[in-house]
Amino acid sequence: MDVTKKILRNALGMARALKARAILVYADVFAGVAELAAFLEESAGQMVVVVTRERETYQRLKETSAQVILVPAVRLTRLGQIKIAVLLGLSRSIFEQGDRLICLTGISADQAVDTMVFLEVGEEYEIFSMGEHDGEGAQVNPLVFERVLDIAVALGSQGREGKPVGTIFVLGDTENVLTHSTPLVLNPFHGHSEEKRNVLDPALTETVKEFSAIDGAFVIRGDGLIEAAGVYLKPSEFGEQLPWGLGTRHKSAAGITATTSAVAVAVSASTGTVTVFRNGKILIEVERLKPIGSISTGKGEA
Numbered sequence: 001m002d003v004t005k006k007i008l009r010n011a012l013g014m015a016r017a018l019k020a021r022a023i024l025v026y027a028d029v030f031a032g033v034a035e036l037a038a039f040l041e042e043s044a045g046q047m048v049v050v051v052t053r054e055r056e057t058y059q060r061l062k063e064t065s066a067q068v069i070l071v072p073a074v075r076l077t078r079l080g081q082i083k084i085a086v087l088l089g090l091s092r093s094i095f096e097q098g099d100r101l102i103c104l105t106g107i108s109a110d111q112a113v114d115t116m117v118f119l120e121v122g123e124e125y126e127i128f129s130m131g132e133h134d135g136e137g138a139q140v141n142p143l144v145f146e147r148v149l150d151i152a153v154a155l156g157s158q159g160r161e162g163k164p165v166g167t168i169f170v171l172g173d174t175e176n177v178l179t180h181s182t183p184l185v186l187n188p189f190h191g192h193s194e195e196k197r198n199v200l201d202p203a204l205t206e207t208v209k210e211f212s213a214i215d216g217a218f219v220i221r222g223d224g225l226i227e228a229a230g231v232y233l234k235p236s237e238f239g240e241q242l243p244w245g246l247g248t249r250h251k252s253a254a255g256i257t258a259t260t261s262a263v264a265v266a267v268s269a270s271t272g273t274v275t276v277f278r279n280g281k282i283l284i285e286v287e288r289l290k291p292i293g294s295i296s297t298g299k300g301e302a
C-alpha cells in the first residue's frame with residue numbers, strides 16, 4: 001500500500017474540509033522530485049508551503065512558484081520539524097496568527113510521508129507581536145530570532161565537538177535585561193565595534209557557538225547586536241505555569257521574560273531541547289531526535 005500517495009490525496013480534501021489556509025509539506029521525505037512536483041500540480045488552487053533542510057532543494061524550489069521555507073539542517077522529531085517551520089513561516093509573514101494548517105511530514109530516511117497534523121497557529125506562537133507593556137527596544141527583528149533559533153537548534157542537536165552544551169539567548173529589551181543580570185566572566189564582546197558583533201553577520205555564527213561553552217547567557221539587542229555573553233540572570237520574578245522539575249537554567253530564562261519584555265531561547269545541555277520563553281511562559285519547545293553521539297538510521301523515530 002502506498003501510504004504517501006493516500007495521505008497526499010486525503011490532505012487536499014482535509015484542507016478543504018477544515019478550511020486550512022495552507023498545506024505545509026516537508027519535501028525531504030519525498031522519494032523523489034517528481035512525486036513532490038506531482039503533488040504541487042495536483043494541489044493547484046490550494047496554498048502549499050514546502051519545507052526543506054537541504055539548501056540545494058531550497059534553491060531549486062525558489063526558482064519555481066512554490067513558497068519554500070529552509071529549516072536548520074539538523075535532525076528533529078516530526079513535531080519538531082513542524083514547529084520550526086511554523087515559527088519561520090510566521091517570522092517571514094507566510095503565516096499569521098489564527099491560520100489553520102495541514103502539515104505533512106515523516107522521517108527522511110524512510111522516504112515516505114507518514115504523518116498528517118492539523119494545527120491552528122495560536123497564542124503559543126506570539127513572538128513577534130508587541131505586548132501592551134512592552135517598552136521601546138523590546139521588539140525583536142524576526143531575522144534575529146531566526147538566526148538565534150538556527151544556532152540554538154544546531155547547538156541542541158549537535159553540541160560542540162561531540163559534547164552537549166547548554167546556554168540561554170536573551171533577545172530584546174536589553175537595558176532592562178542588563179539591570180537584572182550580572183557578569184560571570186569578562187564580557188568577550190566588550191570593546192568590539194558594533195559592526196563586528198551583530199548576530200546577523202554569518203561570520204559570527206561560529207564565534208557564538210564557541211562562546212556557548214561559557215557559563216551563563218547571551219544578551220542580544222532586538223536588532224541583533226550582541227551586548228554580552230557569560231551573563232548570570234537575576235530575574236525579580238519567575239514565570240508562572242512552568243512545568244515541574246525545570247532546572248535553574250530554564251527557570252532563570254523563564255524568569256527574565258517575566259521580569260522584562262525580552263524573549264529567551266534556552267538550549268538544554270541535558271536533553272538538547274530548545275525552549276522559547278516569553279512573558280514567563282514556555283511558547284514552544286523543539287526536541288532533538290536522538291542523544292548526541294548515538295547512531296541511528298532514523299527509521300521509525302518520533
Ligand SMILES: Nc1ncnc2c1ncn2[C@@H]1O[C@H](COP(=O)(O)OP(=O)(O)OP(=O)(O)O)[C@@H](O)[C@H]1O
Pocket residue numbers: 166167168215216217231232233234246247248249250251252267268269270271
Ligand atoms: N540565572 C542564571 N543565569 C544564567 N545561567 C544560569 C543561571 N542559572 C543557571 N545557569 C546555567 O545553567 C546551568 C545548568 O543548571 P541546571 O542543570 O540547574 O539547569 P537546567 O535548567 O536543568 O539546564 P540543563 O537542561 O541544561 O541541564 C548552570 O551550570 C549555569 O551555567
